[in-house]
Amino acid sequence: MKILVVGGGMGGTILANNLARRLSGEIKAGKASITMLSASDKHMYQPGLLYVAVGKMMPDELYRDQVSLLESCITFRVDPVTKFNLKENNVLTESGKQYDYDIIVISTGSRAHAEGTPGLAENASQFYTEADAVKMFSSLQKFEGGKVVIAVGVPHKCPMAPLEITFMLADYFKERGIWDKVQLHYTYPIGRVHSLEPVAKWAQPEFDRLGITYETLFNMKEVQPGKIISEEGTEEDYDLLITVPAHKGMQVIEDNELGAGGFIPTNRTRLNIEGYENAFVIGDTTNLPISKAGSTAHFEAEALAENIASTIKIGQPVRDYDGKVFCFIEAGEGRATYAMFNYQNPPDPKAPTKGIHWFKTAYNKMYWASARGLL
Amino acid sequence: MSERKIVDAKNTFCPGPLMELIGQMKMAEIGDELEILSTDQGSAADIPEWINKVGHEMVETSENDGVWHIVVKKIK
Numbered sequence: 001m002k003i004l005v006v007g008g009g010m011g012g013t014i015l016a017n018n019l020a021r022r023l024s025g026e027i028k029a030g031k032a033s034i035t036m037l038s039a040s041d042k043h044m045y046q047p048g049l050l051y052v053a054v055g056k057m058m059p060d061e062l063y064r065d066q067v068s069l070l071e072s073c074i075t076f077r078v079d080p081v082t083k084f085n086l087k088e089n090n091v092l093t094e095s096g097k098q099y100d101y102d103i104i105v106i107s108t109g110s111r112a113h114a115e116g117t118p119g120l121a122e123n124a125s126q127f128y129t130e131a132d133a134v135k136m137f138s139s140l141q142k143f144e145g146g147k148v149v150i151a152v153g154v155p156h157k158c159p160m161a162p163l164e165i166t167f168m169l170a171d172y173f174k175e176r177g178i179w180d181k182v183q184l185h186y187t188y189p190i191g192r193v194h195s196l197e198p199v200a201k202w203a204q205p206e207f208d209r210l211g212i213t214y215e216t217l218f219n220m221k222e223v224q225p226g227k228i229i230s231e232e233g234t235e236e237d238y239d240l241l242i243t244v245p246a247h248k249g250m251q252v253i254e255d256n257e258l259g260a261g262g263f264i265p266t267n268r269t270r271l272n273i274e275g276y277e278n279a280f281v282i283g284d285t286t287n288l289p290i291s292k293a294g295s296t297a298h299f300e301a302e303a304l305a306e307n308i309a310s311t312i313k314i315g316q317p318v319r320d321y322d323g324k325v326f327c328f329i330e331a332g333e334g335r336a337t338y339a340m341f342n343y344q345n346p347p348d349p350k351a352p353t354k355g356i357h358w359f360k361t362a363y364n365k366m367y368w369a370s371a372r373g374l375l
Numbered sequence: 376m377s378e379r380k381i382v383d384a385k386n387t388f389c390p391g392p393l394m395e396l397i398g399q400m401k402m403a404e405i406g407d408e409l410e411i412l413s414t415d416q417g418s419a420a421d422i423p424e425w426i427n428k429v430g431h432e433m434v435e436t437s438e439n440d441g442v443w444h445i446v447v448k449k450i451k
């Protein structure tokens with residue numbers, strides 16, 4: 001039984017390690033094998049980019065060698081997939097090789113796509129890649145005061161990022177002693193300041209307390225130097241524009257016509273690609289209407305690993321993915337909270353505390369144990 | 376006109392039905408109809424508010440067994 005994992009990020013790594021442990025007997029006996037194909041020999045802790053953008057982490061703290069995170073029985077190759085032949089059960093790669101499989105799991109992630117909004121890439125600072133986060137920090141350091149607008153595209157990975165970057169910016173400007181010269185203006189696509197109602201109910205008074213202004217039902221249409229225009233017909237002037245751009249899946253997914261916008265139609269409980277029994281998707285690449293977050297990829301990976309192992313052992317899956325998501329929310333002033341929910345149960349976040357902030361800070365380091373599947 | 380596309384946002388809290396619709400509208404062609412399914416009663420008010428503000432068209436809204444079916448058309 002040949003299992004092929006495409007993507008060595010959060011979802012792919014947890015899935016491959018979990019599966020390697022569950023199938024250790026079959027792998028030793030030569031009855032199963034796990035191969036991972038990825039686009040990089042490094043694994044990035046992406047949430048750390050937020051801290052890089054405000055000068056609180058250095059880029060080199062975000063990386064580990066991918067091989068060091070994987071169980072030794074997993075064959076790992078840096079050889080990005082260029083063609084998915086799902087009907088023939090094989091993929092072709094950049095190096096020209098063909099990899100056959102019995103089961104494939106795709107977890108190639110998503111990417112910020114500022115280029116989809118006219119003028120956005122040229123005029124805004126963003127933090128979704130290492131280079132952009134470092135560049136954003138330079139822009140912040142040069143900024144001496146004025147109006148900072150935060151503009152948010154849909155969909156985006158990490159639903160908490162818009163709020164977190166706003167609170168982190170408030171802290172950053174306070175620490176630099178220029179908070180009284182800054183007007184922080186937050187915008188958000190729907191009619192409240194966050195998609196999760198209880199989070200919005202908590203965040204709005206926090207904005208009021210800090211003097212952060214906000215505008216809801218604001219979807220970016222076009223950006224010009226010094227001015228951003230919304231689909232809803234409003235305009236905002238800015239001195240510094242910070243954006244969470246709309247995301248797409250990877251180009252290879254679109255090129256292979258696996259799903260609009262690079263997001264693959266996925267069964268919400270079994271995680272198979274609609275129409276295929278042996279092809280699965282986890283993480284940001286699914287088209288599921290749930291948060292694009294590391295925790296989503298993590299919980300999906302655990303459920304799917306259990307099902308793939310049980311299918312090999314007893315011929316059938318044993319559980320459904322229940323839609324579970326868990327997100328920390330950095331609330332500024334050394335405090336944090338979290339939201340946990342699934343398809344059936346809405347979140348009920350508690351007031352932010354310093355304790356949760358310290359736990360999140362510790363998690364920034366514990367992430368590597370989580371990727372190895374030890375947490 | 377192309378086929379009506381179903382956006383199944385039942386039993387999801389984040390990003391939620393309206394965010395889901397906004398993302399899908401961006402990918403749709405002018406003239407396309409999208410039918411969003413939602414179990415969140417708030418969507419029945421939020422979605423028409425956004426559609427009217429942006430200038431798309433509300434085609435119909437109905438509720439069946441706790442599921443809202445909201446059909447919208449991309450106009451621009």
Ligand SMILES: Cc1cc2nc3c(=O)[nH]c(=O)nc-3n(C[C@H](O)[C@H](O)[C@H](O)COP(=O)(O)OP(=O)(O)OC[C@H]3O[C@@H](n4cnc5c(N)ncnc54)[C@H](O)[C@@H]3O)c2cc1C
Pocket residue numbers: 006007008009010011012037038039040046047048049050079080081082107108109110127128157158160161250252282283284285292293294295296297326327328
């Ligand atoms: C700034 C920021 C803050 C965030 N904060 C949080 C947070 O606080 N909490 C949280 O839960 N999540 C957070 N996230 C989101 C989280 O990082 C992602 O949701 C998560 O990494 C998704 O996992 P994935 O496996 O789907 O994709 P990724 O982890 O992005 O992995 C994709 C993998 O696919 C590989 N790949 C790409 N193309 C190919 C190809 N053609 N062939 C083979 N391999 C390929 C890549 O090299 C990579 O290894 C944050 C993200 C960012 C950017």
